[in-house]
Amino acid sequence: MRLSARNRLKGKIVEVTKGQTTAHVRIDVNGTIVTAAITNESVDELGLKVGMGAYAVVKASDVMVGVD
Amino acid sequence: MRLSARNRLKGKIVEVTKGQTTAHVRIDVNGTIVTAAITNESVDELGLKVGMGAYAVVKASDVMVGVD
Amino acid sequence: MRLSARNRLKGKIVEVTKGQTTAHVRIDVNGTIVTAAITNESVDELGLKVGMGAYAVVKASDVMVGVD
Amino acid sequence: MRLSARNRLKGKIVEVTKGQTTAHVRIDVNGTIVTAAITNESVDELGLKVGMGAYAVVKASDVMVGVD
Amino acid sequence: MRLSARNRLKGKIVEVTKGQTTAHVRIDVNGTIVTAAITNESVDELGLKVGMGAYAVVKASDVMVGVD
Amino acid sequence: MRLSARNRLKGKIVEVTKGQTTAHVRIDVNGTIVTAAITNESVDELGLKVGMGAYAVVKASDVMVGVD
Numbered sequence: 392m393r394l395s396a397r398n399r400l401k402g403k404i405v406e407v408t409k410g411q412t413t414a415h416v417r418i419d420v421n422g423t424i425v426t427a428a429i430t431n432e433s434v435d436e437l438g439l440k441v442g443m444g445a446y447a448v449v450k451a452s453d454v455m456v457g458v459d
Numbered sequence: 460m461r462l463s464a465r466n467r468l469k470g471k472i473v474e475v476t477k478g479q480t481t482a483h484v485r486i487d488v489n490g491t492i493v494t495a496a497i498t499n500e501s502v503d504e505l506g507l508k509v510g511m512g513a514y515a516v517v518k519a520s521d522v523m524v525g526v527d
Numbered sequence: 528m529r530l531s532a533r534n535r536l537k538g539k540i541v542e543v544t545k546g547q548t549t550a551h552v553r554i555d556v557n558g559t560i561v562t563a564a565i566t567n568e569s570v571d572e573l574g575l576k577v578g579m580g581a582y583a584v585v586k587a588s589d590v591m592v593g594v595d
Numbered sequence: 596m597r598l599s600a601r602n603r604l605k606g607k608i609v610e611v612t613k614g615q616t617t618a619h620v621r622i623d624v625n626g627t628i629v630t631a632a633i634t635n636e637s638v639d640e641l642g643l644k645v646g647m648g649a650y651a652v653v654k655a656s657d658v659m660v661g662v663d
Numbered sequence: 664m665r666l667s668a669r670n671r672l673k674g675k676i677v678e679v680t681k682g683q684t685t686a687h688v689r690i691d692v693n694g695t696i697v698t699a700a701i702t703n704e705s706v707d708e709l710g711l712k713v714g715m716g717a718y719a720v721v722k723a724s725d726v727m728v729g730v731d
Numbered sequence: 732m733r734l735s736a737r738n739r740l741k742g743k744i745v746e747v748t749k750g751q752t753t754a755h756v757r758i759d760v761n762g763t764i765v766t767a768a769i770t771n772e773s774v775d776e777l778g779l780k781v782g783m784g785a786y787a788v789v790k791a792s793d794v795m796v797g798v799d
Contacts, residue, residue: 394530394584395569395660397494398515399525400468410751411614413632415770416524421489426465427522428753428770430587430619430632433531437526446525447466448530451566452656452792453521454495456484456735457467457514458505462734462788463728463773478547479682481700483566496549496566498687498700498791501735516734519770520588520724524531533630534651535661536604546683551702552660557625562601563658564685564702573662582661583602588724589657590631592620592667593603593650594641598666598720599705599796615750617768634723634755634768637667652666655702656792669766670787671797672740688796693761698737699794709798718797719738725793726767728756729739729786730777 398449400425404441407434418447466517468493472509475502486515534585536561540577543570554583602653604629608645611638622651670721672697679711690719738789740765744781747774758787 402420414434416427425447439445470488482502484495493515507513538556550570552563561583575581606624618638620631629651643649674692686706688699697719711717742760754774756767765787779785 392528392530392582392661392663393573394528395563395565395573396523397566397569400488400491400493408752410617410753412612412617412619413614413750413752415519415752418524420468423468425468425522426519426770426772427524427531428519428588429524429531430533430630432630433524433533437524437529437531439524439526443526446528448523448525449517449521450657450659451483451494451496452564453517453790454493455464455516455790456486456495456497456501456505456507457516457732458507458511459732460729460731460732460734460786461777462732463767463769463777465770465773476548478549478685480680480685480687481546481548481682483548494566494568495735496792497735498698498737500698501737505733505735514732518725518727520768521586523586525528527528532659536624536627536629544684546685549682549684551655551684554660556604559604561604561658562655562702562704563660564655565660569660573660575660575662579662584659584661585653585657587619587630587632589653589722590629591600591652591722592622592631592633592637592641592643593652593664594643594647595664596664596666596718596797596799597709598664599699599701599709601702601705614753616748616753616755617750631667632724633667634669634766636766637669641665641667650664654793654795656700668795672760672763672765687791690796692740695740697740697794698791699796700791701796705796709796711796711798715798720795720797721765721789721793723755723766723768725789726765727736727788728758728767728769728773728777728779729788730779730783
């Protein structure tokens with residue numbers, strides 16, 4: 392499926408932590424860690440594991456801009 | 460202000476396009492373009508311009524995971 | 528790409544309205560109209576047009592529950 | 596209260612799973628399961644239970660579009 | 664309709680600005696201005712006008728925490 | 732860091748509840764309780780505790796409008 396979400400950052404999964412309903416998946420994107428909070432079911436369905444290649448995907452309306 | 464949002468991707472602004480209410484700001488993060496849809500007022504208040512350093516900031520609950 | 532987002536509602540596009548930066552795409556899902564606010568660029572890149580089959584895709588953390 | 600959120604999908608609750616803070620509520624909407632991740636407090640306050648009629652409510656800016 | 668969204672801030676509308684698709688509605692909540700970016704259609708359907716009482720409604724997963 | 736997010740509501744933290752991955756932080760904003768669902772890691776990193784001053788921060792595109 393091709394998706395409207397603009398932002399896809401390629402990296403490698405470095406941590407998968409499941410809670411009771413919500414999991415945190417950490418993806419190393421060129422040395423920056425991106426954290427995704429997704430459902431445990433998504434982790435199981437996609438078979439997410441440390442060491443796998445993965446994309447952090449974000450809709451443009453969910454991106455803020457910060458400046459120093 | 461220090462913020463709870465987990466994800467901060469450092470880059471450089473490569474495009475600022477204002478609509479009537481919503482602006483699109485494109486940030487080059489290590490060669491990947493990240494698009495942020497923010498208000499025109501934020502663009503003005505932060506003085507966002509092409510060439511400036513900036514961060515794409517995303518809350519963990521707004522990050523999805525994709526796999527090939 | 529397989530995606531962690533839990534919710535995919537299949538339907539047919541019944542309206543595409545572009546603004547200056549943000550487009551509204553309306554999808555008929557079993558007789559209920561679902562409105563998506565996405566970037567004009569996504570509309571162009573995916574070639575979205577009235578009459579096409581499409582999915583409304585929503586992350587679980589963006590779904591609220593209402594009761595009468 | 597009348598709400599600006601554009602999308603209301605009517606269905607029936609088929610599963611309620613509470614975690615320590617976050618609950619997953621699954622709603623059958625015409626045969627498609629929609630998952631909502633909401634707070635445990637909302638589940639209690641609204642008295643959400645399997646078999647109840649309910650709406651999945653989503654803001655237009657949180658809907659993406661996918662095509663095959 | 665009763666809604667799972669946890670946060671309802673009562674105030675008065677002080678500005679309504681329509682773009683081509685997206686409107687900005689500003690609500691004065693005890694002296695703090697809250698900006699909502701919603702569809703033009705919602706503004707029309709709810710009849711939003713300067714001077715009306717209104718609530719800013721936010722899902723808990725969309726609230727970040729900042730500290731000085 | 733200065734941030735594009737339009738909405739900052741100043742208050743005092745009245746409750747911090749950690750789950751296994753997701754925490755709920757409740758902030759009293761002029762007598763209205765605002766609930767934020769954030770990661771446990773953010774709670775630790777910012778040192779969030781009952782009694783601290785804090786801001787509820789919300790992107791404009793995540794604010795809905797309700798009317799009675």
